[in-house]
Amino acid sequence: DGGITQSPKYLFRKEGQNVTLSCEQNLNHDAMYWYRQDPGQGLRLIYYSQIVNDFQKGDIAEGYSVSREKKESFPLTVTSAQKNPTAFYLCASSPDRGFAVQYFGAGTRLSVL
Amino acid sequence: AQSVTQPDIHITVSEGASLELRCNYSYGATPYLFWYVQSPGQGLQLLLKYFSGDTLVQGIKGFEAEFKRSQSSFNLRKPSVHWSDAAEYFCAVGRTGTASKLTFGTGTRLQVTL
Numbered sequence: 001d002g003g004i005t006q007s008p009k010y011l012f013r014k015e016g017q018n019v020t021l022s023c024e025q026n027l028n029h030d031a032m033y034w035y036r037q038d039p040g041q042g043l044r045l046i047y048y049s050q051i052v053n054d055f056q057k058g059d060i061a062e063g064y065s066v067s068r069e070k071k072e073s074f075p076l077t078v079t080s081a082q083k084n085p086t087a088f089y090l091c092a093s094s095p096d097r098g099f100a101v102q103y104f105g106a107g108t109r110l111s112v113l
Numbered sequence: 114a115q116s117v118t119q120p121d122i123h124i125t126v127s128e129g130a131s132l133e134l135r136c137n138y139s140y141g142a143t144p145y146l147f148w149y150v151q152s153p154g155q156g157l158q159l160l161l162k163y164f165s166g167d168t169l170v171q172g173i174k175g176f177e178a179e180f181k182r183s184q185s186s187f188n189l190r191k192p193s194v195h196w197s198d199a200a201e202y203f204c205a206v207g208r209t210g211t212a213s214k215l216t217f218g219t220g221t222r223l224q225v226t227l
Contacts, residue, residue, distance in 0.1 A: 004156075031213060040122070042203060042217040043157075058214070090156055094213045101147070102215060104156035 002027045004105035006091050011110045013078065013085055021076045021108045023091035030095060032074035033102060036060060037088040046089075049074055078110060086112050115140045115206050119218035126194050127226050134189040134221050136204030145207030146187040147215065148178055152200045160202075163187065174198070199225045 004025045013019045023032065031050045035043040045058030049068040063082025068074055074093075078085045089108045094100040116139040126132055138144055145164055149157040161172025168180040178189045187204060201222045205215040 006156075033214075040219055042117075042219040043215075044217075045214060048214065088154075092157075100213045101159055101162060102213060103159070104149075106156045107154070109154070 004091060004093055004103060006089075006105035006108050008108060009106070011108055012113050013110060014113050016080045018077055018079050019085075019110065021078070021089055021091075021110070023074045023076065023105060025072050025074075025091075025093045025105075027093055027095075027103065028071070029093035029103075030071070031093060031100070032068070033092040033094075034058075034064070034066065034074070034076045035090045035092065037090060037107075043090065046076065085110055115144075115208050115216045117204050117206050117216055117218035119202075119204055119221050121221045122219070123222045123224065125224040125226060128196050129193050132189075132191045132194045132198070132223070134202050134204075134223070136187045136189065136218060137185050138187065138204070138206045139185065140206055143182075146178075146180060147205040147207070148172065148176070148187075148189050149203045149205065150174075150200050151203065151220075157203065160189070194223075194225055196225045196227060199223055 007022045033048040034046040037043050044060050046064050047066045049055035065077045091105045092102040094102045118137045147162045148160040151157050160176050161170050163170050163180045171177050176191050201220045203220045204218040208214040
């Protein structure tokens with residue numbers, strides 16, 4: 001089945017630690033996105049990528065980093081510079097021809113120990 | 114800059130009753146508009162979208178939405194709600210630019226009473 005797989009489902013971060021969230025898609029989509037979801041705030045765009053080896057900052061990129069070495073993979077690293085990382089993180093992809101619909105993974109919940 | 118307002122944080126309806134969730138957007142041109150639904154701890158599922166053409170759009174699970182340019186609204190409706198419709202609903206507007214970026218509203222949580 002085609003889709004977007006996020007792992008792990010739950011993740012815990014210790015003080016000063018970097019953690020990486022995985023996002024893989026087998027939809028052959030060109031564009032991929034990372035969102036952060038906090039209660040009562042909707043979804044906010046962290047980073048997005050339209051093509052391999054290229055990515056752009058979204059609205060709240062500080063404290064996060066990404067890479068796009070393969071079309072199907074777009075991992076997100078939450079660095080120690082992100083002082084409030086507790087949130088639900090959602091990955092999405094789209095075909096990126098004209099304006100296209102985004103399809104979402106099931107999310108990763110990150111908590112701080 | 115684009116923005117989306119969902120004025121109702123929480124709505125409770127009885128099963129079988131009709132539903133309308135409100136969405137207002139701010140955008141300078143004809144927008145791309147979306148409704149997504151999210152069950153607890155899950156990702157977002159697309160219910161319907163408006164790109165152009167007929168202003169009344171049909172979606173999955175019996176939902177529909179009407180684009181009203183004069184009111185800058187894209188309200189979601191369902192004639193008869195089922196208990197399984199309980200979830201959080203997000204309205205979103207597509208931004209112009211080189212990628213299909215979305216601006217989301219803050220969501221409306223729907224509770225269905227039996």
